[in-house]
Amino acid sequence: MARIAFILLCHKDPDAIIRQAEMLTAVGDYMSIHFDARAKTEHYRKIRSALADNPNVTFARKRIRCGWGEWSLVQASIHAVEAALEAFPRATHFYMLSGDCMAVKSAAFAHEFLDNDDADYIESFDFFESDWIKTGIKEDRLIYRHYFNERVQKKRFYAAYHLQKKLGLTRSVPADLQIQIGSQWWCLRRRTIEWILDFTRKRRDVMRFFATTWIPDETFFQTLVRHLVPEKEIRTRTLTFLMFTDYGMPVTFYNDHYDLLLSQDALFARKISPEATELKTRLGALYANEEATFQISDEGRNLYKFLTGRGRVGRRFASRFWETESSLGRERELMIVICKKWHVAKRVIQRIRQVANVPTIDYLFNEEDTPLPDLGGIQATLGKRTRHRRALMRMLFDYFDTDRLIVCMDPSNLELLHDFAGDRSTTKMLEIQCEFTDAYLTGHAKRVGLAGEQTSAATLERLLPTIRGDMTYESDRIRDADFEHHSVIREGAEPDENAPQIARFLDIPPEKALEIAETPKLFAD
Known part of the structure; x- marks a missing residue:
């Protein structure tokens, strides 16, 4: 039977992290936690203390300071995966989560789902040919080196970027890799994780390349899985239900979204509002409910597009x-x-x-x-x-x-x-x-x-x-x-x-x- 090792990257709300870990491990699954080194030390101590007696929880041996769009997010994921691989020899699948994720199916449903299909679940679309990137830089994410964080070091980020463009300091993508892109919320089999970690130790050139790309958490695992795993064993989708607004921000779910979330073709959902206490309570009880049944209609994205589109009807009558x-x-x-x-x-x-x-x-x-x-x-x-x-x-x-x-x-x-x-x-x-x-x-x-x-x-x-x-x-x-x-x-x-x-x-x-x-x-x- 499938046993899941959840890879949790988090940086806030220690009480919610403790509850999430207790809920997901209560039915026999595992969790490996990386708590951002930027976060408060007392929060990390609180989490370690509360979960110290839980044999199904482990922690990344090395904590690093994480920043959005940086290699640090991938490195933190690798540290957490290494800890899980060593601590949980019975884990069959490794599932990436954030502190804003919650299960929208029971553990019994999730285990049966994974048992029925021997495959890896990860979005992986061709970086250059697909339209996955809607706005912003695309090829320049890869061919230039990005040493600074665009969000907190904007002037340095763009100064270094434009200087490289002016001087023509481009670089080539590793010749044997076809770069892929997709959501960072994946679920991979143990064998695939072992192959990836072995690859990271052997191919330091690839590691150096990705370390200075921009937003590598959307390309690193996605590319390596395609490189290492037969295509027939890859499902190009995420098992985490998430949506984005017109402005590229994640849609937040609240108490009245319970029925909608359960009806989606997904095992988890992101992201749950911190204020949605009722929703969190109901979803928390759901994961351990062995009798729960689910009617999958998967209308969430179409429904959201319809409802948010109301009131935006154009009034343009002039001709194009x-x-x-x-x-x-x-x-x-x-x-x-x-x-x-x-x-x-x-x-x-x-x-x-x-x-x-x-x-x-x-x-x-x-x-x-x-x-x-x-x-x-x-x-x-x-x-x-x-x-x-x-x-x-x-x-x-x-x-x-x-x-x-x-x-x-x-x-x-x-x-x-x-x-x-x-x-x-x-x-x-x-x-x-x-x-x-x-x-x-x-x-x-x-x-x-x-x-x-x-x-x-x-x-x-x-x-x-x-x-x-x-x-x-x-x-x-x-x-x-x-x-x-x-x-x-x-x-x-x-x-x-x-x-x-x-x-x-x-x-x-x-x-x-x-x-x-x-x-x-x-x-x-």
Whole structure:
């Protein structure tokens, strides 16, 4: 059975560290602690004293002063790993943690998970080819030598950096290594750890290289694992659930995140707020609970992106340079059916084709696989269609040899609606306002990745009002835009109430519009 040696790097909150160590070792796992030499000596003594009688806890033999982005973090990790390897011969896996991490699964679940797959878990993406680094310097992390800490010695850091650039003092990456990058929160097998430590003793050239790179805790272990372990035995992921804000800062979890954390496909989560005492208590009890079961839905990142994205809807109506293409044509009519329930809109335009004989196209700006003619590649992707929407529309008008064309759009496409409404052509809109049951909203959340099949009822209960409010907000934005030719039909209205709006939109006789409004099961889910 798997036995985990946790490698804990920490620098504060001795009481929390003691509790974390006691919790994780109570079920037979181990812990090796490196407590930053910059931290208070009395804090370190308190931790040593409290855990002195715990045979499953050991400490790095050498404490060093750690700084963010420095080699010292890797060196501290190596010291802690060496201590764990020697102290715990029965440890099968070594799991990197920080003091802000907590288990979101039970020990029984974690052990079974690791037993079922003989592999190393570490993010390792190609340093040069991947887009893992979003901002800041990239190649310069490696080819220049970094002796100073950018956060606390900013002037020296950049002075040394720019001097090397000016003098051309670059260096080569070790020829036999393909540099990798990824999260520093890994879980490696004992054999892999032994190989890495053996490598560090034999390849002093590699150690000297990484010692002066910038943020080596994101590249050192990631590169060595790829160099030493067969690819089929590597899972390029972390078992620690963590997210980052738009500003590159870790998302902090609080008391009300308990259910969300348990539903993620991870064994630990980072980072837990120091004030989240209730969450810490519940998660602390969870690790020793052998009866706990888990429903993995893994919707956390999509859910966070959705919720934090609300309220950031752009209000830019001016055209980009690629949107200055000529008009669709003064004599043409673009008719847009707007509906959140795509199946309802598709049902409406199918009936329109039968009754009014107008060419129609489904959600071409929302669905990649919408059937479209070959227009020379401009229709190939959603990105191309959106960037060159006017050119695309002109080509579709020409292809169908028509002056009237109907397309479907989602209510979230407000920018597109504004762009087409500002064209010299006539743009008409028919908004279909549907009713949203809880069952529909649940299905919608699953379709767009905000929830999974295993998402708990409690999570959905909190999520559904937000989704419902978001859909109402989209409709309100369209109404507030005050488009000139904007008609609305409603699910709760009678056919004879909706028919005049359809007639106005399509410019057809009332009896024809009524045929469309009376379509059986028009709004059915």
